[in-house]
Amino acid sequence: MGTEAINMLKQYLVTGVENLVTKILDKTFNRLPGLKEKYEKYEKEKALEDINFHLDHLFTCYSLGKPKLFNEYVSWTRSLLETRGITYKEIKITFETIKDILFSKLPERVCLDIREYFEIIEDNALNKKIKVETLLDSQTKLEDPLAVEYLDALLNKSRKEATELILNALNIEYTIKDLYLRVIQPVQYEIGRLWQLNELSVAKEHYCTATTQMIISNLYPFIFSTAKIDKTLIATSISKDLHEVGIRIVADFFEMEGWNTYFLGANTPIKSIINEIKEKNVDLLAVSATLIIYVEAIQDLIQTIKDENIDVKVLVGGYPFNLDPNLWQEIGADAFAPDPESAISIGNNLVN
Ligand code: B12
Incomplete structure (x- = not known):
């Protein structure tokens, strides 16, 4: 897909999204009598937030060129909403409304590109006959x-x-x-x-x-028993991602292997990560994303590292990378590991 089309969608997210989300919700309410009252009970704010989250995932997956990741997200969203009293029909019509409104607003070329994303969910995640298993x-x-x-x-x-x-x-x-x-x-x-x-x-x-x-x-x-090796790791979650237990465990595994480790925690801004790498003469950066919508920020981080010619290897991991085995390469990382054990051997190979 063209960069122009992606930029156009991003523009929507930045400038027109509030308007777009409200339009989608209003139209969904028109199509489903009774839903408005029900949602008002469950907080309208929450409904708007949900639609925002759907669009964010759609645009991110589109930008990454990953219809299957979008399908995975919609499967998850369906199971989540169904246990909170939102019916299958209501979920299906919400996504149909998103499609109709986007198609009425976006140029035909972009619609052609984005059609695939709706087809895959209609055939899978939103297909009533299929109970889609997710990696979760x-x-x-x-x-x-x-x-x-x-x-x-x-x-x-x-x-x-x-x-x-x-x-x-x-x-x-x-x-x-x-x-x-x-x-x-x-x-x-x-x-x-x-x-x-x-x-x-x-x-x-x-x-x-x-x-x-x-x-x-x-x-x-209790984790400092090993002899030190002369290698330094920074481990962090990418900006906006609040999940930190997984990457903390990865950092501790490296520490147990004798690496000097700096664990920065969750939600670290790109600029701060870059500054830390420069300051600490780092061999390996281990960076985590748990939500699909934060993968692009890792891509931006890697691009910055390349643009600034910083001599560090980048190892990525977390849920989206487990879902799609090619994703790490496509965003320009040096490697991916699904778990801390393999991260150690892959990390050692990268820096030796
Ligand atoms: C705790 C938790 C939170 C906490 C995190 C607090 C904290 N201090 O970390 C809080 C409350 C902040 C949170 C928030 C949200 N969460 Co949450 N969260 C979880 C939960 C229950 C546990 C995460 C965890 O600790 N996992 C344990 C670690 C050890 O496992 P791991 O992360 O997979 O890491 C291992 C590997 O993946 C790998 N790995 C991970 N990173 C890296 C990096 C590298 C370099 C390498 C090599 C390997 C590697 O190695 C790790 C160690 O073995 C998960 C459930 C789950 N299945 O993970 C949901 C989960 C991830 N959250 C979810 C959601 C939806 C959210 C929210 C959007 C909810 C909301 N509406 O607000 C927000 C998003 C916030 C944000 N902006 O990031 C969903 C994601 C679903 C999806 N389809 O994407 C999950 C899966 C829950 C669910 N079953 O629905 N969450």
Whole structure:
């Protein structure tokens, strides 16, 4: 697709999106009698936010040239909204309205390009006959008994008990790597699944994640046993992305392999990442995105690194890269790793 078409869509996002979103919602209300009252009950603001999120995903996937990622997003959105009382018909008509309004506003050339994105969701994510499995469905299996116990402690017991459970397990049967990959990660995925199904409130998810982050901090003093190698890593989530547990675990794995690591946390602006790389003489930048809509910011970061001739390798990871195995290459990264173990070997190869 042409850059001109992409720029035109982005322009919509920046200048006309509020207007566009309101138009879409009003037209959806006209098409579905009763929906207005229902949404007013569930907060109109939320409905506008949802449409904004749909458009953001559509435009990002279009810009990246990834109809399948858009389909994945719509499958997820359908399962999320259906558990919150929005019917299949209402979801389907909302997307049809988005299509109709965009098609009435955009030049024919762009419509031709974008048609594919609506066809794929009509045939898959919005096809009533198909129960589309997303990658998230396969993520959640609590196989380890400690993971089951830990989730129970988080949900039904106290922070103290949850913490003791993990700290007591360390050194008995579990290494820190085991705790991260067999307990903490699957429990975080399960918490996400429960939230998606509307079985866990946002507050409870925040509480579980905050407790887990506190425990990870308690594990930190135990990860420095290895001899240092002369390599430096910066690990961070990209700007606007608030998910930081995954990239924190990646940073800790590198630390355990003897790297000097700087973990910047979530939501780090591109400019700050660039400044840190320059200042610290970094060998490898590990950067994470959890939401598809933040992948373009990683692309911009990589472009800046190239434009400024900065001598650093870029390793990317996170949910969108797990969904599409070619994405990392297409945005110009040096490598991708799906998990921290492979990140170590790939990272070592990149810098040696
Ligand atoms: C905790 C959480 C949050 C917290 C994060 C707090 C924090 N301090 O980190 C908060 C509340 C902020 C949050 C917000 C949102 N979240 Co959230 N969140 C989660 C949750 C439950 C757990 C994330 C986590 O800790 N995972 C555990 C880690 C260990 O796993 P990981 O991230 O996959 O990382 C591993 C690998 O992917 C890989 N990896 C990751 N990054 C990198 C980078 C490199 C370089 C490498 C090599 C490897 C690598 O290695 C990691 C370690 O093994 C997930 C559920 C899930 N399935 O992940 C939802 C989830 C990611 N969130 C989701 C959503 C929708 C949101 C919100 C949009 C919700 C909203 N409407 O507000 C916002 C977006 C905010 C934003 N701007 O980013 C959805 C995303 C769905 C989708 N289709 O994209 C999920 C999947 C929940 C769900 N099941 O629906 N969230």
